[in-house]
Amino acid sequence: MEFGTFLWTTLGAVLTLAIFSFLYKDNPFYKFAEHLVVGVSAGYWAVILWHNGLVPNLLERLRDGDWYLGWLNSSKPWYLIPAILGLLMWTRFSKKYSWISRWPISMYIGIATGVAIPLEMSNRVNKQLYAAMSKIHWDNFFGHGFLDTAAAYSEIIIIIGTIAGLIYFFFSKAHTGAFGTIAKIGIYILMIGFGASFGLTVMARISLFIQRIQFMHEDWAVVAFEETNPNYGWFQFFFWLVGFIIIAYIARELYVYIKNRDKQMVKPS
Amino acid sequence: MKRQIPVLLVFVFGVFMIFQYFSPHEYSEWIYKFLMDWIYIIGIFAMALGIWSLIHVSYDKIKNKRHDWGYSVVTLAALFIMMFFGITGFDENGEWGFYFMTQEGLTNPMFRNFFNHILVPIETTMFSLLAFFISSAAYRAFRARNVLATMLLVSALVVMLRFNPYFGEAVGLYMNKIAAWLLNVPNMAAKRAILIGIGLGMVGTALKVVLGIERGYMGKG
Numbered sequence: 001m002e003f004g005t006f007l008w009t010t011l012g013a014v015l016t017l018a019i020f021s022f023l024y025k026d027n028p029f030y031k032f033a034e035h036l037v038v039g040v041s042a043g044y045w046a047v048i049l050w051h052n053g054l055v056p057n058l059l060e061r062l063r064d065g066d067w068y069l070g071w072l073n074s075s076k077p078w079y080l081i082p083a084i085l086g087l088l089m090w091t092r093f094s095k096k097y098s099w100i101s102r103w104p105i106s107m108y109i110g111i112a113t114g115v116a117i118p119l120e121m122s123n124r125v126n127k128q129l130y131a132a133m134s135k136i137h138w139d140n141f142f143g144h145g146f147l148d149t150a151a152a153y154s155e156i157i158i159i160i161g162t163i164a165g166l167i168y169f170f171f172s173k174a175h176t177g178a179f180g181t182i183a184k185i186g187i188y189i190l191m192i193g194f195g196a197s198f199g200l201t202v203m204a205r206i207s208l209f210i211q212r213i214q215f216m217h218e219d220w221a222v223v224a225f226e227e228t229n230p231n232y233g234w235f236q237f238f239f240w241l242v243g244f245i246i247i248a249y250i251a252r253e254l255y256v257y258i259k260n261r262d263k264q265m266v267k268p269s
Numbered sequence: 270m271k272r273q274i275p276v277l278l279v280f281v282f283g284v285f286m287i288f289q290y291f292s293p294h295e296y297s298e299w300i301y302k303f304l305m306d307w308i309y310i311i312g313i314f315a316m317a318l319g320i321w322s323l324i325h326v327s328y329d330k331i332k333n334k335r336h337d338w339g340y341s342v343v344t345l346a347a348l349f350i351m352m353f354f355g356i357t358g359f360d361e362n363g364e365w366g367f368y369f370m371t372q373e374g375l376t377n378p379m380f381r382n383f384f385n386h387i388l389v390p391i392e393t394t395m396f397s398l399l400a401f402f403i404s405s406a407a408y409r410a411f412r413a414r415n416v417l418a419t420m421l422l423v424s425a426l427v428v429m430l431r432f433n434p435y436f437g438e439a440v441g442l443y444m445n446k447i448a449a450w451l452l453n454v455p456n457m458a459a460k461r462a463i464l465i466g467i468g469l470g471m472v473g474t475a476l477k478v479v480l481g482i483e484r485g486y487m488g489k490g
Contacts, residue, residue, distance in 0.1 A: 008382050012390040019394035023401055031340050037391040038323070039344035040383055043351025046320050047380070051355070051372050053313045057306060059370065082307040086314025090321075099271040102487050104311050106275035107282055109486050111308045113475040114286025120475070124468035128461050154454040161458025162465070169466050186462070188420060193459025195421040196451045198407070199428025205400030212397050215390070 001223050003231045010238045013220040016212055017246065029249070058083055132162045161189035276481040283479030324348070347387075354380040424451050 001009070015036070018029040061076045062083075085104035092101040136155045167179065168186030175183040224239035226232065286304070289297050327341040358373030358380075359365055368374055413419040431448035433441070477483040 008386040012386045015387060015390050016394045019391055019398060022398060031337065032343060033391055035340040035344045036347050037388065037395075039347025040351050040388050041392075042320050042323050042344075043348040043355065044384060044388060045316065046348075046352055047355025047374060049313050049316055050369075051375055053309070055370055057313075058310050079306075079310070082310035083314075085307075086311045086317075089311070089314050089318055092318070102271070102275040103278065104314075105486060106278040108308050108311050108315075109478060110279035110282030111286055111304050113279070113478045114283035115290075115305075117283075117287050117472050117475045117479075118290035120468045120471045125465055125472070128465050128468070132461055154450070157454050158458045158461070161455060162461045165459055165462025166465060169462070187417065189455050190459045190462070191417050191420045192424045192451060192455040193457075193463075195424030196428050196448075196456040197460075198403075198421075199425040199448075200452070202400060202403050202407070202425075202429055203432075205397055205403060208393055208397035209400050212390075212394050 001226075001229065003234060006223060006231065006235055007238070009220050009223070010242065013216055014242055016216060017242070020212075027249075128162075132159060160185065165189050165193075272484075272487060275487055276484065280479060280481060283475075287479070320348075351380070351383055354383065424455070427451060 015033050018033040021027055022030045058079055061079045085107065089101050089104050091097040091099075134155075136159075141153075164182050164186035166186070168175075168183045168190060170183075173179060221239070223229070224235040226235070229235060282304070286301070289301050324345065327345045329335075330338045330341040331345070354377050355374040356369055357365065357367055358375075358377040360368070360373060366373075374380060407425070411418070411422045411425070413422055427444060428448050428451060430436070431441075431444045433444075436444060474483065478486070
């Protein structure tokens with residue numbers, strides 16, 4: 001590994017440790033990493049929105065040739081309208097004129113909600129209803145063994161579970177009698193679903209944790225101890241520098257803890 | 270005037286976009302594409318407003334030397350450094366310069382290094398940190414107090430333990446099959462009910478906004 005790459009990897013390792021240090025308590029290393037990521041992330045999105053958003057969708061359309069000031073001579077001058085509307089959003093900073101910012105916002109909301117209504121019905125509600133009403137394969141009931149039989153009932157369980165789940169969320173009628181029984185089946189199905197989703201989420205986070213540990217071990221610690229590397233001395237220096245900072249911080253925390261404990265033990269005269 | 274015009278705008282554009290969906294006419298398609306471009310551009314300006322707000326808040330904190338103001342310096346420095354690298358770079362002749370209208374900045378090695386070695390490690394670690402908090406919350410919440418809580422606990426445990434190598438081949442195979450069944454059948458039914466509910470809820474809320482019943486987007490004043 002090259003020297004520069006190792007330095008960047010060390011920075012990644014330090015920031016990983018800084019974030020993990022939050023498991024102990026909120027501390028200066030964590031706060032530093034937290035504020036750093038806010039700045040870097042905002043900067044990253046500003047650049048991406050400029051290069052992939054504003055330039056191709058507005059500026060490129062407005063400029064004909066290379067003469068930028070000739071925007072009004074552009075073949076698509078109507079793109080100045082969303083630009084002006086976008087700029088009107090900045091009136092939010094003025095107490096007197098902040099009401100003007102409602103115009104672009106309401107236009108945005110109007111278009112977005114208008115698009116969402118048919119799309120939500122088509123892509124979410126109708127698609128799910130269509131899938132729920134698919135044909136039941138009755139021949140599956142003649143399987144062998146417990147799991148095969150369970151699988152055969154699956155299609156029926158999905159239909160009943162979906163209807164029962166929807167009924168559980170219907171609060172305009174009291175959950176009593178037959179309606180209440182179906183709602184109860186619904187909550188059982190929902191609980192199993194929530195449990196399974198929770199399990200999947202935990203496993204996804206554990207996978208990320210394993211990946212971070214692998215990064216710290218294979219990409220950083222193992223490389224730092226490769227004696228054949230021409231920069232071995234420098235790699236060792238940076239590795240132990242990080243180690244020293246961690247040990248110094250732990251020692252400081254211990255010192256503060258012991259000092260506070262001794263103070264509490266001293267009885268007031 | 271201050272409140273009526275926004276409500277009218279939402280109604281006109283909202284109703285137009287609903288009816289546009291059902292019209293396959295060429296002009297309708299053209300206006301749809303045109304308006305989508307418009308809101309994309311307005312959205313970018315709104316994002317810029319957010320970034321400006323971050324600068325403003327951080328600057329204010331530094332200026333008034335509020336608690337932990339030093340960290341705001343880190344935020345601002347990181348923001349400006351990232352933006353600087355994003356608009357500078359080397360062209361095909363290896364010449365360094367500012368590139369506002371072309372994408373040399375996105376291939377700038379420093380911009381990539383900041384992304385790969387600062388943004389990615391921190392964001393990945395923050396998400397992995399949630400594993401600990403979720404587990405600790407689960408330890409406190411997942412008590413087999415009644416049938417419902419037990420069902421939640423058992424299905425979560427089965428899904429979590431299905432890849433456990435200590436179970437051996439036979440038990441592992443069954444655990445995998447049960448976990449797959451839990452995910453594909455009861456979980457599917459629950460998700461389907463929730464998705465249908467979310468879809469209907471979103472349509473209901475969107476209709477309230479279009480018809481001017483819900484006006485929270487206008488704020489006060």
